[in-house]
Amino acid sequence: MSSQTGQPSSWNAKGQFAATRWSVVLAAAKDRSGTHTRRALEELIHAYWFPVYAYVRRQGQGPQQAEDLTQEFFTRLLEKKHLASVDQSKGRFRSFLLTAVKRFLVNEWDKSQALKRGGGKHFIALDGLEAEARYRVEPVNELTPERLFDRRWAIAVLDQVLTRLRQEYIDRGKGNLFESLQSSLADGPEGNYANIATEMGMSESAVKVAAHRLRRRYRRLLREEIAQTMAGPEEIEAEIRHLMESL
Amino acid sequence: MTDENICPRCHNPLPPGSPKGACRKCLLKQGLSPDTIGYTADDHATWTPPAVEQLQPVFPELDILELIGRGGMGAVYKARQKELDRLVALKILPPEIGRQESFAQRFAREAQAMARLSHPNIVTIHDFGQKNEYYFFLMEYVDGLNLRQLLNAGTVSPKEALAIVPQICDALQYAHDRGIVHRDIKPENILLNRQGQVKIADFGLAKLVGHGMGSLPVRVPPVEEEPGRGQDANETHGQDARATHGQDVHATESVMGTPQYMAPEQVERPAEVDHRADIYSLGVVFYQMLTGELPSGRPGETFEPPSRKLVIDVRLDEVVLRALEKEPSRRYQQASQVRTEVETIVATPPGAPSGTSQDTTAVPGLRGPQGQAGPTPPSAPTANVGKAPRLSRMALVGAICAAVGFPGILHIFDIALVPVPGLAPGALIAATACGIVALVNIRRSQGRLRGLGLALFDSMLLPLLVLDGLVGWGISSVLDLLLKPLLRSGVWTREEYKTADHLCDILIVVLCLLIDFLIVLWAWRAAKRPVNHAELPPDSVQAPSSP
Numbered sequence: 012m013s014s015q016t017g018q019p020s021s022w023n024a025k026g027q028f029a030a031t032r033w034s035v036v037l038a039a040a041k042d043r044s045g046t047h048t049r050r051a052l053e054e055l056i057h058a059y060w061f062p063v064y065a066y067v068r069r070q071g072q073g074p075q076q077a078e079d080l081t082q083e084f085f086t087r088l089l090e091k092k093h094l095a096s097v098d099q100s101k102g103r104f105r106s107f108l109l110t111a112v113k114r115f116l117v118n119e120w121d122k123s124q125a126l127k128r129g130g131g132k133h134f135i136a137l138d139g140l141e142a143e144a145r146y147r148v149e150p151v152n153e154l155t156p157e158r159l160f161d162r163r164w165a166i167a168v169l170d171q172v173l174t175r176l177r178q179e180y181i182d183r184g185k186g187n188l189f190e191s192l193q194s195s196l197a198d199g200p201e202g203n204y205a206n207i208a209t210e211m212g213m214s215e216s217a218v219k220v221a222a223h224r225l226r227r228r229y230r231r232l233l234r235e236e237i238a239q240t241m242a243g244p245e246e247i248e249a250e251i252r253h254l255m256e257s258l
Numbered sequence: 259m260t261d262e263n264i265c266p267r268c269h270n271p272l273p274p275g276s277p278k279g280a281c282r283k284c285l286l287k288q289g290l291s292p293d294t295i296g297y298t299a300d301d302h303a304t305w306t307p308p309a310v311e312q313l314q315p316v317f318p319e320l321d322i323l324e325l326i327g328r329g330g331m332g333a334v335y336k337a338r339q340k341e342l343d344r345l346v347a348l349k350i351l352p353p354e355i356g357r358q359e360s361f362a363q364r365f366a367r368e369a370q371a372m373a374r375l376s377h378p379n380i381v382t383i384h385d386f387g388q389k390n391e392y393y394f395f396l397m398e399y400v401d402g403l404n405l406r407q408l409l410n411a412g413t414v415s416p417k418e419a420l421a422i423v424p425q426i427c428d429a430l431q432y433a434h435d436r437g438i439v440h441r442d443i444k445p446e447n448i449l450l451n452r453q454g455q456v457k458i459a460d461f462g463l464a465k466l467v468g469h470g471m472g473s474l475p476v477r478v479p480p481v482e483e484e485p486g487r488g489q490d491a492n493e494t495h496g497q498d499a500r501a502t503h504g505q506d507v508h509a510t511e512s513v514m515g516t517p518q519y520m521a522p523e524q525v526e527r528p529a530e531v532d533h534r535a536d537i538y539s540l541g542v543v544f545y546q547m548l549t550g551e552l553p554s555g556r557p558g559e560t561f562e563p564p565s566r567k568l569v570i571d572v573r574l575d576e577v578v579l580r581a582l583e584k585e586p587s588r589r590y591q592q593a594s595q596v597r598t599e600v601e602t603i604v605a606t607p608p609g610a611p612s613g614t615s616q617d618t619t620a621v622p623g624l625r626g627p628q629g630q631a632g633p634t635p636p637s638a639p640t641a642n643v644g645k646a647p648r649l650s651r652m653a654l655v656g657a658i659c660a661a662v663g664f665p666g667i668l669h670i671f672d673i674a675l676v677p678v679p680g681l682a683p684g685a686l687i688a689a690t691a692c693g694i695v696a697l698v699n700i701r702r703s704q705g706r707l708r709g710l711g712l713a714l715f716d717s718m719l720l721p722l723l724v725l726d727g728l729v730g731w732g733i734s735s736v737l738d739l740l741l742k743p744l745l746r747s748g749v750w751t752r753e754e755y756k757t758a759d760h761l762c763d764i765l766i767v768v769l770c771l772l773i774d775f776l777i778v779l780w781a782w783r784a785a786k787r788p789v790n791h792a793e794l795p796p797d798s799v800q801a802p803s804s805p
Contacts, residue, residue: 148275169282193278196285223529226288233289251289258283 032239033104049089055104055240056085058171062163063112064142069156070116074143081142084115103250104240105164109157161257168254172232179228187211188221195222196229307333307350316389320348320396331442331460331467336399345399346384353391355467365393368466371438379429381449381459400457405445409546416570419547420604422448425456426540427597434533434593438462441531443539444519445546518542518552522584534586537593541581548574553582573603650700653709656692656716659685664719686720693717697785710785718781725777726770733769737762 032051063084067077088111154162180189191207204222208215237247237254265272265281272281307328313335314322321338328334332351339346355361369386372395376382385396405422408414414422426448433440440447441464449457521538524531545553545561548570553561563575577599583589590596663685693716700707741762745755 165286166282169277169285173277194280196277196280196288230288233286237289248290251286255283255286258286 034242036104052089056088059104059108059164059167059240060085061142061145061167062160063108065146065163066109066112066156066160067116068143068146069154069159074146078142080116080119083119084112087115103242105161105250109160112160158257161254165254165257168233168236172229172236175236176225176229176232180225189225192218192222192225196226310335313350313392316392317348317394320346322348331463339396345401347381347397347399349395349397351393351467356388356391356393361393362388364466368462369395371436372462372466375433375436375438375461377429377432379425379456379458380433380461381457397459398457400449400451400459402449402451405448405450405543405547408450409445409550412550414547416548416568419544420574420600421454422450422456422547423540423544423600424597426458426543427593427600429456429458429461430533430536430540430593431597433461434536439465439531439533440536440539441465441524442519443536443543445543448543521586523586532586533593534589534591537581537589537596538583538586540593540596541578541589544581545578548578571603574600577603648707650696650703650707650709650713652692652696652699653713653716656689656696657712659689659692660716660719663689686723689716690718690720693719701785711782714778714781714785718778722774722777726774729770729773730766733766734762 032055035051036048036055060081064077064081067080067084068074072080177186177189180186188211191211195204195207204215204218207213208218211218213221234247237250241247241250264270265276265284268281268284270281270283276282277285307325310322310324314320317337319340321340323336323338326334326336326347332349332355335348335350337346337348338344365386365388369383373383373386381400382398383395384398387394405414426443430440430443438461440458440461442460443458447459449459451457519539519542521531521535524535542553545551545564548564549562549567551567563572564570564578565572565575577596581589581596590599663682665682693713696709696713697717700710700713741750741755741758744750745752750758
């Protein structure tokens with residue numbers, strides 16, 4: 012992530028400012044230029060498309076329509092048709108996306124007869140089958156589409172973070188360590204360390220140290236990931252709480 | 259032992275599809291900022307301490323009197339032990355804390371260590387344990403205030419600060435020697451009883467309460483180890499060493515304590531915190547006592563040394579700044595060192611050879627007055643280092659002007675000596691001006707400049723002469739009016755008139771001398787009176803000290 016002068020940014024522990032993807036997108040919405048913005052937006056969409064799909068499905072669309080609509084929505088988004096009207100005061104990508112989807116669906120229903128199918132330009136590789144499979148797993152009854160959207164969003168955040176974290180460890184040849192320690196991400200009972208130690212052939216204190224490092228890294232990644240969808244650092248706390256409540 | 263379907267943290271059943279080992283909610287909770295110290299909206303941050311009536315039945319052996327404080331780490335009540343008939347403080351921890359895993363074990367261990375601390379500057383723990391859902395501590399009751407209350411009232415003078423800090427150092431050193439780091443030194447935890455004795459509360463409590471994940475390692479200050487150890491302690495080195503020493507290396511992610519008083523390493527590398535974090539916190543408190551403000555907290559930002567903000571010995575700057583070093587190895591390594599430094603500064607006058615301060619004053623540690631009320635202004639560029647006060651230049655210049663102009667005055671008295679007619683009045687006016695400026699300077703310098711008499715002379719010469727002239731002329735005119743008729747009318751002879759005339763002259767001179775004397779006396783007293791704050795130059799900030 013390159014930092015751009017004058018952009019809203021997130022503050023990491025070293026006191027350095029790094030522009031978040033969403034802040035990049037927000038800032039560039041006006042001047043519609045730059046590959047940075049496009050890539051930032053693509054990355055965001057890549058991570059968070061499923062909540063949109065779930066929302067559309069929960070609104071009563073069948074699987075095929077939902078897939079089409081979602082594709083169309085993101086295509087338009089990438090062409091920045093929606094971004095000019097972003098309400099910057101909220102600043103959260105999640106809120107923005109939800110509002111945008113709602114508006115999109117209203118418009119689409121009005122023109123449901125003339126729905127174009129994106130002309131074959133699919134920027135997002137939506138696997139319709141996979142999407143539907145994941146959707147089926149959801150408890151069917153209670154959740155309104157909005158709540159479902161938020162819930163899946165929270166899950167998407169965690170997925171992103173865990174995937175990244177796992178990849179980091181695999182890249183350093185410590186994939187096994189990650190698997191063993193994963194259960195202690197949220198501080199498992201201390202008794203586990205002994206088992207892990209024997210399993211991995213490490214001393215118990217070394218396991219504790221490794222677990223500590225893992226947690227620290229995890230936490231850092233988690234905050235970073237959330238920051239990516241924020242316009243400014245102060246929102247992170249509120250966003251985490253909101254996500255916790257959505258689960 | 260591990261149940262796959264229960265979240266180990268919140269003990270709720272794991273929904274399907276959860277990541278291995280934990281529920282998503284708990285995973286997300288990890289992301290919360292350390293500032294909240296782990297207590298989220300749905301946790302005990304909304305915990306209200308029980309009312310006195312509710313708590314009383316839990317502790318039948320006490321008379322619970324009133325709730326006297328609450329914070330993130332529990333609530334404190336004033337109570338009386340019935341059997342012993344003494345006042346105590348009862349601190350209870352929020353029930354949430356008790357539900358953390360393995361808290362009971364840690365409590366027993368930590369509370370014992372805390373209770374073993376017996377020092378006049380540490381709040382003594384009489385008892386601890388668990389009753390119903392409350393973990394509690396029974397502590398010495400301190401009748402007084404805490405430092406936060408004093409700071410809010412704005413009444414901590416530098417003198418008081420210098421009396422408080424050594425006591426804090428004592429307490430810290432004592433605890434550090436026994437392997438206990440406070441971790442949460444802040445004004446709220448520093449109590450002062452009515453005798454002015456410092457009592458530090460909640461030693462080691464931060465570690466116990468923690469973030470539910472375990473305790474931080476305690477690095478006992480190395481006694482036999484090489485001095486260079488602190489500097490190269492990278493993570494693995496330090497932690498492996500601790501591990502082999504059998505210290506607890508429970509990992510905890512969270513940071514405990516109050517952010518503004520926490521050492522940088524407490525925020526960034528909580529696993530590496532040791533007793534030097536307390537020294538940093540002490541530095542913050544010291545700074546705040548002196549200046550009333552916090553040193554700016556942002557990393558990379560610098561803050562003003564205390565001596566820039568108020569009248570204080572610059573040597574104290576060094577103490578505060580060194581305690582506030584971001585890098586632990588650059589700080590004082592022992593609290594007792596801080597105490598020694600402060601006491602040395604207090605005991606030796608700043609003008610001594612080892613000092614670097616800018617004044618010779620009677621009260622070291624403060625830039626005190628020279629027997630007068632009011633502190634001196636700091637950092638004057640013309641400061642002397644222990645030299646005798648120098649003669650005011652202005653006064654000297656004025657005197658020269660007066661000397662030049664004076665002969666011209668004699669002209670008024672019909673003694674023509676002056677070579678250049680216009681020079682005299684000009685020179686005298688210059689003398690007066692110089693004299694006035696010199697007077698002001700000398701007063702402001704508060705002892706660094708001397709020559710008050712000379713300045714007075716310069717400034718008063720012309721006015722007094724003018725006054726004398728006027729008085730003399732006035733009186734002699736009046737007398738003339740009175741006496742001349744006497745001559746004309748023949749009551750007096752010419753000789754008698756002359757005698758009377760001379761008598762009058764003498765009287766006038768005497769009168770003038772008297773008037774001059776009185777005026778000079780008044781002026782001298784006025785010039786010597788104590789300088790008040792309004793007269794000092796605007797860039798000198800006054801400390802709220804007592805004379």
